[in-house]
Amino acid sequence: MSIPQWNLSELVASTDPQRLKDELEAMVDDSGKFADRYRGRIASLDAAGLREMLERKDELALRYEGVEEYCSLLFTADMTDPVANELNSAYMRAGTEAGKAMATVGIELGQLLMARPELINDPALADYRHYLERRARAAPHLLSEAEEKVIMTKDQNGIQVMSRLQSKWLSTRSFEVEIAGEKRSLGIGEVYAYMHDPERETRRAVYESIGSTLKRDELLWSDILRTIVADHAAMFKLRGYGSPLEPTLLANDVSAGAVDALMEVVQGNVDLCQRYFGLKARLLGLERLGSWDLRAPLPSTPDRRYSWQETKDLVLSTYRDFDGQLGEWAGDMFERGRIDAQVRRGKRTGAFCSTWTAGRSAFILQSYNGRLNDVNTLAHEMGHAVHAYLYTRAQNYSNCHVSLCVAECGSLMGELLLADRLKGEASSREERQDILVKILDGFTLSVFQEGFRFIFEASLYEQQENGVELDGKRISELWRAAQDRVYGDAVQWLDDSEWDWARFPHHYFAGTRFYNYPYTFAQLFVFSLYRMYKEQGPEFVPAFKELLSAGSSRSAAELAAGLGMDIESPSFWRKGMEQARAFMEELESTMEDQ
Ligand SMILES: [Zn+2]
Known part of the structure; x- marks a missing residue:
């Protein structure tokens, strides 16, 4: 096929x-x-x-x-x-x-x-x-x-130029790296690919090069970021908002109380993140993870390839077993030619799902290479697609613009359901570990890494308000301080890694401040929902479908209330942490005699 x-x-x-x-x-x-x-x-x-x-x-x-x-x-x-x-x-x-x-x-x-x-x-x-x-x-x-x-x-011609300047500047830098004894000069795209290299020394060399290269242009990065912070601070006041966060709450359709409760739970559970890094260090045969090991693949990962037919069967049966109607719609996506999975030159990288409201359907793009990650990507995008099938049938066009905090409900749930199936079918401990590490890598990234970036951004505005000059050194100190609050001493950092903030494009996007917390929100929201599914079984499915059918006709708070949950209460978010703890214990149990 x-x-x-x-x-x-x-x-x-x-x-x-x-x-x-x-x-x-x-x-x-x-x-x-x-x-x-x-x-x-x-x-x-x-x-x-x-x-x-x-x-x-x-x-x-x-x-x-x-x-x-x-x-x-x-x-x-x-x-x-x-x-x-x-x-x-x-x-x-x-x-x-x-x-x-x-x-x-x-x-x-x-x-x-x-x-x-x-x-x-x-x-x-x-x-x-x-x-x-x-x-x-x-x-x-x-x-x-x-x-x-x-x-x-x-x-x-002002603030919108900053993002283009940052990406152009970054894409024209050369990163000097020694890989397998050979000195090389790499562009940012190549450098990023080596960040996940199986060779530890290569990963470290690449991270060192990124840190020292970013530091060299300190003046540029800090001037841009300071300008963006000052512009946003001026504009939120001019528009009569009470805080720099408030405009984003409106855009993301959530309340300050919900974000407060979310961040309280993230900060109260940093031990979970640190415990996971300890487990991952053991799986990699290390005393402690270096910052260059956080996304490292496991050495024991089986190099299994999936044919397109196998992937199709896996994704369809995952959705079908959860709900017959969602399974049918997933099938419709294949039959109607709504998926572009071929690898071709000139095609956009990454993957996405785009809703076609008038057609009550969607289109998925990915570049399929037959790896487990690609199967996972299709399950993720298919979750967006069935979400679209539901809300485009239930809502008018004005209610079909789902906010970032809710938009990942179908997709992340789909990933967890696929992981359930794959774990059930796994024939070796290594396969099970690989699946669990993928889930937990994604979880720690969205919840704790995005979480510390939120703390960092909030601290920029506090300092700016207090009249502190945000030069490169000060910004880097704030970055490191936020990181330490979440990671503690579970990770070893390189000397120049506090310049990492400079390379993330979202810091420079015009009009998109506090970009990170919706991802933390979405991940923990779905872990909480998945926990409920595990507790309630099939009874949960109609309520979940109703949530997806609502599109943007209700806020995240109203959607959760429909399931009897209060997102302004830390106890809702703790449910998501409990689920992460359960996955971690499952991973630990695979390591007992290792
Ligand atoms: Zn997504």
Whole structure:
């Protein structure tokens, strides 16, 4: 059975490039017409009128979703193809133009909800309730249309340049490394590949080179980061937010109380992380892990390859055994050519799943090499796909924008279900250990590593507020201090490893501060849900499907409440830690006579 390529033709009436570009132009035109129709009129809408506007807005978005999806997916499938490039640029341009045209609708809608908040709970708008709630919460922080336009224009040549500068600078550095006795000069992409090398000395050499190379450009990194911190600090105050974290809470649809409870549990369970690093050191035959060993593969990992047919059977049976309907939809993804798994030149690296709301389906891209990781990736992306099948059937378009904190529920659950199956079928201790280490590596990365990065970022704003000059040395001290609070002395660090912050792109993204905690949130949320599944068995499945079906129509807190849980209470998050502890004990039991 050959590895499939996806079929995108269902997305559009015609794949002729000129017709696609005409469609995108029509989208911009229709957006302008929509805005003109409602400009200055939104303040006087009643509930029925508002409902009509929202339905028309959804209909407009769905009308052009196929062509947008087609252009963006075609590009990810071959980024070297000139036609795909041209269509992708046209799609991006059209998206920006349509967005600008619609800006006034967002501002006027916010003003209406501030003036008449009772509309949010009007029965005529019941299926837009949470969407409107979120709009209402954001509204007091919006400035006037003219001010917003000036900010957008200035940011384009200001704060938004920083991320491009960082990635360009990093991608043009040379990293001098000695590998197997040979001196080499590597680019950042090659260096990253060697970070997971089975040879310990190679990993160490690569980490040393990264640290010393980053340190050399200290002035650049610290100046950029200080500028970003100062810009965000100025903007959150100008927009009337109470803290630098608050804008992200709105975007991620969670409360400060939930993030507080989450971080309290992360910090109260750092012993678990340190205990895992102790186990991993033993499996690697070491006294203590070096920072260059954290993601190291186990030496005993069996080099097993999976055919595409085996992978398909594994993923389908994983979902089918959990729930018949989800299993059927997973099958639909294969049958309808919604998966592009071939390895090809020019294809985007990594993997993703993209929702096609109008088609009540999704598309998956990955580069399949037949390793266990690839099987896991497909199970992960398939979780996103069945999540999409559920919410696109249950919700209107406005409720199909799932926040980061909830978006990984289907995918991470899928990974755990696959791990269950693989453990059941494993024929050796080494295979079982490999599966458990993969789960726990992922867990410690999302919960503890992302957790300490949250502490680091919060400390930057505290220091900035206290008037401390954030130079390279000070930033590195804060990085090290946050790291020590989580890792203790379970890890040995290299001299220059405190410069590691400089290489992470999310520190430089415009408009995306506190990027890390949604990943901590998602991982621990799903571990808690998986724990409930283990406790309740099949009874849990309908409640879980209801959670996924909600899309963005309810907040994470409301979704958890539906399962009888309170995400503002540390006890909910401790459930996730209990599950991690159970996996760790399982790993320990495989090591007893080792
Ligand atoms: Zn994912």
